[in-house]
Amino acid sequence: MKSDQSVGRIITFGDRPVQKKTCPSPEFSCLSMKSDQSVYRLITFSDDSTENRGVQREGSEITGRNMETSVQNLDYPSYPGDVPVGGDDTLHAFGDRMKQDDLATTSQTTLALSCHQKLKFTLGEKCQKRTEGILKTGSLVHLHEIYTELYIVEEGSDEANKEHEVSQIEAASRRRDTQEIPIKCNDILKHKDKVIRTVLTKGVAGIGKTVSVQKFILDWAEGTANQDVLFIFPLPFRKLNLIKEEKLSLVNLLHRFFTDTKNLKPEEFHHNKVLFIFDGLDECRLPLDFQNSESVSDVTQSASVDVLLTNLIKGKLLPSALIWITTRPAAADQIPADCINQVTEIRGFSDLQKEEYFRKRFREEHVAERIITHLKSSRSLYIMCHIPVFCWITGSVLERILGESEISEIPKTLTEMFTQFIVFQIKHSRKKYQEKGDVDHEEAREIILALGKLAFQQLEKGNLIFYEEDLIKCGIDVREASVYSGVCTQIFWEESGLHLGRVFSFVHLSAQEFLAALYVILSFIFKNKNVLQRQHFPTKSTLSDVLKCAVDKALESETGHLNLFLRFLSGLSLESNQTILQGLLSQRVSTSHNTEEIIKYIKDKTCETTPEKTINLFHCLNELNDHSLQQKVQSYVNKETIGGSCDPKFCPGQWSALAFIMLNSENQLEEFDLRRYHQSEGCLLRLLPVIRTCRNVILHKCNxxxxxxxxxxxxxxxxxxxxxxxxxxxxxxxxxxxxxxxxxxxxxxxxxxxxxxxxxxxxxxxxxxxxxxxxxxxxxxxxxxxxxxxxxxxxxxxxxxxxxxxxxxxxxxxxx
Known part of the structure; x- marks a missing residue:
């Protein structure tokens, strides 16, 4: 920068040799950075992806991604009144500012732009490619090719939702609110009526929170959105957990994670618009104490990571910064309401977006149509497809089945779908390991049991992210963790965290719940042990005892955190699903299990528990392939018994069966009139889950x-x-x-x-x-x-x- 040898030349940092081109304007020269004569010279820091570097656009010297208008409307308090113009690849935005006589200030501004360019390139490279399901496996594709816009809305409250996430998904699938205006991912920090500093975005596991963050960053890096922000610092909680014992300043924390900014002066964080993205609050294992944590207001002041975060979120530290936090609903209340300016919710795919996803994934139209038709025929599967990760799971299973010469029976229940998915993934990975002579059948089974134990124990604690100490407690040798993630490539994976440690997780909460249920089943089969009670059974005991215990535990849970686990456990008790597992376990599975006994037990419970919990029990009956109670109630509907008044002899379980049928019908009620059923309080309470979904509720003269x-x-x-x-x-x-x-x-x-x-x-x-x-x-x-x-x-x-x-x-x- 001290010489004038770059005057009039475009310098491209790409894969091609540096090309020089004489500037047609002869009056430009470069005397010093204090003058304004360097204004409008173009320096290109190409941040294109590797395969596109050095490819010039026609009629332009700019290589790679063309990031136009990427530093528009930069907010620099040091330069009031400036309205910069130009793009990321130019110094135009800083032209007028170069007129400042303060050389130190000018150098800092230039340095900020340089760091801005480097950070954009680094984050753009990280975010532009991904694979569905587990990262690091399969072929990478550009995010734009697979990204389907998610349904995001503004919420009026940041109150935590303690319902099981599948229940929330089912509720979302029935929600019809024309007053809600969808928010585009790139507008998450904007509001027409108020200034936004801190946004909390909620969404169940696998709904697309992290992918939304990735898309937001990629669009910023490519210069297509949010160009008023100069620096974006994504700091996932799963990685922050790894340094929870350390004390460091905010500046040092950012230097640790973002080496591109290591030369930034502390004051630059105040003079430029900065966005912190804290992804995965539900994964946080830091003690976030907003009431009693020490006060930190200086970006160079050292403190523990949790203290830095609480002060950042409260606005004590770097109050000019923007904050975006993502979380599962159950963990939302960790952040005080007065620290949040806006709450948004990602509700996943709408029905139209589900179809768009499958048509993008399966280019052959007849394959996509067949998959969509099958999913619509199974209401429970179709509802779960609100979750993008579940779309990937079902797509993986159905693609394989439809591609076989002899088509096997297509899964119709959640357990059937996950059993096929888990078995296929483990068989595929095990075959790869067996070719190397590393893992045999027995070892594979032990790996599954160990992972199931991890899934089960962490499910009880509500954890989706695990660390080395968690694996050790489950008897997993952390030195062999790569073997576990290798055998279960698409299910269990590890992620390194900047040489700070390793992070482990399952592809989705539902996969963890399935493996937890599988662990309970296998523990009984192979060890005659009920892990729900931590005790051994006498030889004559049956699997029904285990299932009854699971039903009771699930009903005791206030949050319903064992609901999906119970559905999987019910389905895995069937011989048909155990037959599929036999190939995986290379051993005949035999259980002394009376299916009718557990079906009767569940039916009895439908009369005793709350209407909301009863809905999950009917899902369990579906997994057990028992539809008798629903069919009995449906016969009343078909005979138009439900018209003027319903049969007053209906028991609570039958009213709940009616509610289940109505909730899972494709034709949703717009108006609910209790007089069409039975004018009683008992009927109202049992049909309350249906009432929630209706716009107009008539309870006129109902005692x-x-x-x-x-x-x-x-x-x-x-x-x-x-x-x-x-x-x-x-x-x-x-x-x-x-x-x-x-x-x-x-x-x-x-x-x-x-x-x-x-x-x-x-x-x-x-x-x-x-x-x-x-x-x-x-x-x-x-x-x-x-x-x-x-x-x-x-x-x-x-x-x-x-x-x-x-x-x-x-x-x-x-x-x-």
């Missing part, structure tokens, strides 16, 4: 009480609720019942627009509760009917103030 109000409040406050109109007229709810209902109305998740409480014995206390609820959540309810009640003048005045309040949407109050 409901406060117990119903509490249940409805829970439904209204659920983030899966679709209810927009609710008519509770002519039920003796009284003030006590209305107060319970208000617990749901005040929730930020409640989107109710019309509420009917005509003739519900409503008094002043009920009106007070309604006023408080609508003050707390004023943006949705537009119409309230309280005719034929006794609210008194004071109660009416309270509600009238809401109508007059410009902040409240209520504009129609119906009273006598």
């Amino acid at each position: 409901l009480t406060g117990k119903s109000c509490a249940a409805l409040a829970s439904a209204l406050s659920s983030n899966s609720s679709c209810i927009r109109e609710l008519d509770l007229s002519y039920n003796k709810l009284q003030d006590s019942g209305v107060k319970l209902l208000c617990d749901g109305l005040k929730s930020s998740q409640c989107k109710l627009e019309k509420l009917g409480l005509e003739c519900c014995s409503l008094g002043k206390e009920g009106c007070t509760a309604l006023t408080a609820a609508l003050t707390s959540n004023p943006t949705h309810l537009q119409e309230l009917n309280i005719k034929h009640n006794k609210p008194g003048n004071s109660g009416v005045k309270l509600l009238q103030t809401l109508v007059e309040d410009p902040q409240c949407k209520l504009d129609k109050l119906l009273i006598d």
Whole structure:
């Protein structure tokens, strides 16, 4: 930079030799960096992928990716009023700034641009290629070729959802909210009404959070989006965990992970727009204490990693930085609500996006159509395809089966699908190892058992990411971990973390849950041991005892974290699935198991547990290929017994079976009228999962009480609720019942627009509760009917103030 020998020449850093071209403008010269005579000279730092380097575009000296407009609107507090122009490959954006007389400041700006270019190149190289499923295996393809836009929406709350993730997926598949406006991945940090600093993005495992981060970074690196950001620092929690014991400054932390920025001065982090991406909060094993952690405000001040993170997120450290955090829903509450400006949710693929995915993956149209048709025929499989990773799993299995000369039976249940997937992947990898003489049948089985034990123990703890100490506790020799990931190439994998240590994981939570269930089955078969109870059984005991124990444990779980595990365990108890496993285990599997016994046990439980947990029990019956209870209820539907009124002799289990049938029907209800079924509280409570999915709910004259109000409040406050109109007229709810209902109305998740409480014995206390609820959540309810009640003048005045309040949407109050 001290000489003038580069004047008028374009310098390309690519694979070709440096080409020189005389600039047609003779007046340019270079005297020093203090002058403005170097403005508009073009220096290209080519950051193209390896295979495209040195390929010149026609009519341009710029090689590789053409990153136009990549430093537009840079926010430099040191240079107020500047509006830079040009692209990443030019110094145009810094032209006016070069006029500054402060040589030190100018050097820092030049250095920032240089580091910016290097970081873009490095991150672009890392993010542009990937393979589906497990990284590092299979052939790499460009992300743009396989990326399918995900359905992302803004959420009104960062409240953690403790439901099992499959339950959330099933709820998402039924959610129909026309008011929700999808957000594009590249707009995740933007909002039309408010300034965004910190965004929390939720999504279940495998839904596409990490891929969305990758796509965001790639588009930034290619210069097509978010060019106001000069530096992006992706810091996954799984890697931050590896240095949890160290103390270092924020500057040193970034130098550790991003060597391209090692020459940046500390002040550059303040003078430039910086984005930190913390991917995988649910994988965090750092003690994030937002209340008691020490205060750090200097980027050169050393502290533990967890302290640096809490201060960054709170805005104490580097308050000008943008923060993007991704997490599974259950871990979202680790970040205080007052630290988050916007909450978004990735809901995976819509039905149209599922089809787009399979048509992209299978270029032969008839293959794609056959796969889509088959998946639609199995509602449970089709719903799971909301998860991109599950699309990859089903695609892998169905592609192999449809490609065989003798087509075997196509999987129709989750257990059948995963059994085929696991067996095929392990057989394929084992064959590779056997050719080398490394792994035999017995060793392969021991590897599966060890991985199953790891899956089971970590599932109980809620961990999806494991470290060397976790493997050691399961009896896995970490020196042989590469053999485990080799035998189970597409299932279990390891990732190095900058020479800091190794990180292990399964391809998806569902694969971990399947292996955990397989471990329980194999432990009983080979060791006559029920690992759920940590004890040995007498010889005469059966697999039914293990399954009953699993059912009880799953029902005891408040979060339902064992739901999918139980479904897999139920399916693996069938002889048909065990037959498939025999080839894998090279040993005949024999169990003394009465399938009818466990089916009866599950049916009995459907009458005893909550409606939500009952839904999973019906999924378990499906995995056991038992549809008798559903068929019995379906016969009533077919005979139009359900019309004026349903059979009052229906037991709770039969009402739940009806709910299961309705939820898994392709034709979703827009309106739910309880009078079509049975006008009773018992019927309402059992059909509550269905009620959540309907827009208009009519409970007129249904003999409901406060117990119903509490249940409805829970439904209204659920983030899966679709209810927009609710008519509770002519039920003796009284003030006590209305107060319970208000617990749901005040929730930020409640989107109710019309509420009917005509003739519900409503008094002043009920009106007070309604006023408080609508003050707390004023943006949705537009119409309230309280005719034929006794609210008194004071109660009416309270509600009238809401109508007059410009902040409240209520504009129609119906009273006598």
